[in-house]
Amino acid sequence: MTTTAPRPTRTVLSPPPAARPARSPRRIAFSHTLSRWDFKLSPYLYISPFFILFAIVGLFPLVYTAWVSVHEWNLIGGQGDFVGFENFAFVLAQPQFWIALRNTFSIFLISAVPQVIAALLIAAVLDRNLRGKTFWRMGVLLPYVVAPVAVALIFSNMFGDQYGLINNMLGRLGLDPIGWHSEILPSHLAIATMVNFRWTGYTALILLAAMQAIPRDYYEAAMIDGAGIVRQFFSITIPQLRPTLIFVIVTSTIGGLQIFDEPRMYDQFGQGGASGQWMTITIYLYNLGWGQLNFGRAAAVAWLLFLIIVIVGLINLAITRSIASNDSPEKVLARAQRRAARKELAR
Amino acid sequence: MTTSRRTTAAAALAGATAFALLATGCASTDNAASSEDGEITLTIATFNDFGYTDELLAQYEDENPGVTIVHNKAATSNDARDNFFTKLGAGSGLADIEAVEIDWFAEMMQYSDKLTDLSSDDVADRWVDWKTDAATDADGRLVAYGTDIGPEAVCYRSDLFAAAGLPTDRAEVAELLEGDWDRYFEVGQEYVDASGAAWFDSAGATYQGMINQVEFAYEQEDGSVIATENDEVKAIYEQVLEASATQSAHLGQWSDDWFAGLANGAFATMLCPGWMLGVISGNAPDVTGWDVADVFPGGGGNWGGSYLTVPAQGKNTEAAAKLAAWLTAPEQQLSAFEAAGTFPSQVEAYESDALLSATNPYFNEAPVGEILINRSQAIDVAPFKSVKYFPINDAMQKALTRVDSDKTHTIESSWEQFVADVNALG
Known part of the structure; x- marks a missing residue:
């Protein structure tokens, strides 16, 4: 309680307490906060073009499609009455929607699974010391340069039912011709072939880039420990590729579920076959929106497809995480060390 | 608070730039379409092969100084249909003259109010009756000129x-x-x-x-x-x-x-x-x-067979209608027939010697004009x-x-x- 004496002088000498803290910090703070803003906000500013563009070309269409899907909407007549979830109910009640869903998943599985496996193997081979490295690496990317429509035109010709190259060759071998355009599974195989032709090299190059970033010490250590090539591949390469594998699998899922060019160019009508043998969801969407000019229903299909992709993407992510994290190289090395230690003890 | 204000400003700036780009893009096409001294550019969109050769269009340009014609061809009638309905719905982007095939003609006739009325005395009896009837809407407006049948x-x-x-x-x-x-x-x-x-x-x-x-x-x-x-x-x-x-x-x-x-x-x-x-x-x-x-x-x-229409969204509908009328006149349709085999829908053309005497060497010199x-x-x-x-x-x-x-x-x-x-x- 000794502070009683100086208090009155302070109150007399100093300006009103309300004004003082406000004035002097302001002078310091302007340049100060400016630099603090610069530090904190500039990064956001630099990446903002992406988000602004995304809002215009990504988010807005997404929201607008949702708006269209709850209305009656004609391609030309435009907006009609609000119908709630009627468009969704209609689409879900159509056997065609479920056929399209079946085809989409079937083509996706037939194309994506062998594609990632083949790309992994190709990348592993390219990762070794080959003669003419660049030649081989560019070679696998070559099909990617060809436009998908051109690929589809060539392949659909090769897969012709009566005069196609492939059925001709089967005939030479004494086999029965296959109904590439009339049966369900053969048509899926043919379309998956086009997809794989175009995308395997691209996927392989991405995986190759990731493989080259794996520290060579791991392999040396494993080699000294006596691990063969196969063991190295499964215990070092694959776990180290985890983030890249997740990326490749997620993008190929999105691409696979949205597949459009190849099935559309597969026959002359582009509607997925007379009984919808290879009608994918995007083709169904196109038939509704541009064939029947019914945008409301097409928008409902678009949203359903979006939800399906999100769900499948999450499932994929979960599976890839659990597969890849079991065998991290640290654990492998630790295990190798333990084994070595045991051998040492036994001696 | 300051954060959002600054990013909003940046967003506004970026947005404004984008729109400015769009605006200049639009403005430049406007200039091209009609400049001050009466020069106009007419676009015409067809598909497959209508037989409208460059020489035929150049002939019109010579007869009508100040008119430039740009001809865009789609590969198939399906492509043309998708393009036509999408842009008809959007209200912009169609050519001054759009070709329409008979298969999706009825679908288009639902929106005949988005097309220019082309009826005039000059063309009243030009086509076979059923061709004209199909192109006349409920209000009696003739919205399309027949090309071939x-x-x-x-x-x-x-x-x-x-x-x-x-x-x-x-x-x-x-x-x-x-x-x-x-x-x-x-x-x-x-x-x-x-x-x-x-x-x-x-x-x-x-x-x-x-x-x-x-x-x-x-x-x-x-x-x-x-x-x-x-x-x-x-x-x-x-x-x-x-x-x-x-x-x-x-x-x-x-x-x-x-x-x-x-x-x-x-x-x-x-x-x-x-x-x-x-x-x-x-x-x-x-x-x-x-x-x-x-x-x-x-x-x-x-x-099959087709029509030419003049969408009302065009800037030069009058000049476009004039060109469409010229293109579907019997004389021009006959030269299209020679170029691409598109058989005229114009009554007068059936009297013409050029059509009556037309033969086709590929089909063993068949008198195709007479047969058709x-x-x-x-x-x-x-x-x-x-x-x-x-x-x-x-x-x-x-x-x-x-x-x-x-x-x-x-x-x-x-x-x-x-x-x-x-x-x-x-």
Whole structure:
């Protein structure tokens, strides 16, 4: 309680307490906060073009499609009455929607699974010391340069039912011709072939880039420990590729579920076959929106497809995480060390 | 708070830049379309081959100083249809003159208020009646000028006919096939028995010729759908598929196999609208046996044909209408016929010597002008095509394909699927 004496002088000498803290910090703070803003906000500013563009070309269409899907909407007549979830109910009640869903998943599985496996193997081979490295690496990317429509035109010709190259060759071998355009599974195989032709090299190059970033010490250590090539591949390469594998699998899922060019160019009508043998969801969407000019229903299909992709993407992510994290190289090395230690003890 | 204000400002700036770019983009096209001194650019969008050669368009430019014509061609009528409806709905982006095919013409007529009224005394009696009637909307506005029509004849392979012991001369073939569709399939069975090869290309193409002779196939005049209950449709469907079992080459029309079949003699006859002659000679240039006979089962029939329209969203609708009228005048349509084989829909053209004396060297010097004039005079039914015609016919073509080329369904089960498809259009 000794502070009683100086208090009155302070109150007399100093300006009103309300004004003082406000004035002097302001002078310091302007340049100060400016630099603090610069530090904190500039990064956001630099990446903002992406988000602004995304809002215009990504988010807005997404929201607008949702708006269209709850209305009656004609391609030309435009907006009609609000119908709630009627468009969704209609689409879900159509056997065609479920056929399209079946085809989409079937083509996706037939194309994506062998594609990632083949790309992994190709990348592993390219990762070794080959003669003419660049030649081989560019070679696998070559099909990617060809436009998908051109690929589809060539392949659909090769897969012709009566005069196609492939059925001709089967005939030479004494086999029965296959109904590439009339049966369900053969048509899926043919379309998956086009997809794989175009995308395997691209996927392989991405995986190759990731493989080259794996520290060579791991392999040396494993080699000294006596691990063969196969063991190295499964215990070092694959776990180290985890983030890249997740990326490749997620993008190929999105691409696979949205597949459009190849099935559309597969026959002359582009509607997925007379009984919808290879009608994918995007083709169904196109038939509704541009064939029947019914945008409301097409928008409902678009949203359903979006939800399906999100769900499948999450499932994929979960599976890839659990597969890849079991065998991290640290654990492998630790295990190798333990084994070595045991051998040492036994001696 | 400061964070969001600054990013909003940045967003606004970026947005403004984007819109400024868009705006300048739009502005520059505006300038191109009509500049101060009366110079105008007219765009015309067609598909396949209308026979509008650069020389023909240059002739118009010479006669009308200040007009520049830009001609855009789409590959197929389907591409043109998608483009047309998308931009008609958007309200901008269409060419000053847009070509429209008869198959989706009825769909377009629903939106005839988005097109310019083209009626004038100069063109009142220019076309055959049914061509003009179809292009006149409920308010009596003529919204489209007819270009060509597709009167149907029968194309045949004279070499294959000879091998099977059938006559080869086109007059004798016409006599042989004279009659109804029963007669056509009867001769077909004789040919199949003699040669072991196919008589016609596909069930779908043959059906198209048959259904084009039915006035009310899928819809009644009030627009109600009768496709699934119409006995006439079902009878044709069954007749063509029963014949297909032995006589069809099972080739889906326009498929790769079908084009290969045109050249390798997979079938002996096919239905031939005028514009099909160009398709055959273009895709089987090395075959010498194709010929065309002046006959069509069940009378006459029209398959295809197009119109020119002037969308109201255009900036120079008056000048565009003038160009469209010029292009569809008999003289210009005759030069289009010479260039691409598109048979005129203009009455006056039928008197012209150029058309009457036209022959086609590929089809063994057949007098195609004379044959097609006769075939167009034989047309006595103008099928009623309302808004659902195109999707229903599409479902029907799929039903035929399932039985004819896919062989995945029976006649009966494919019909049931057709009924379900039509009901799902609702």
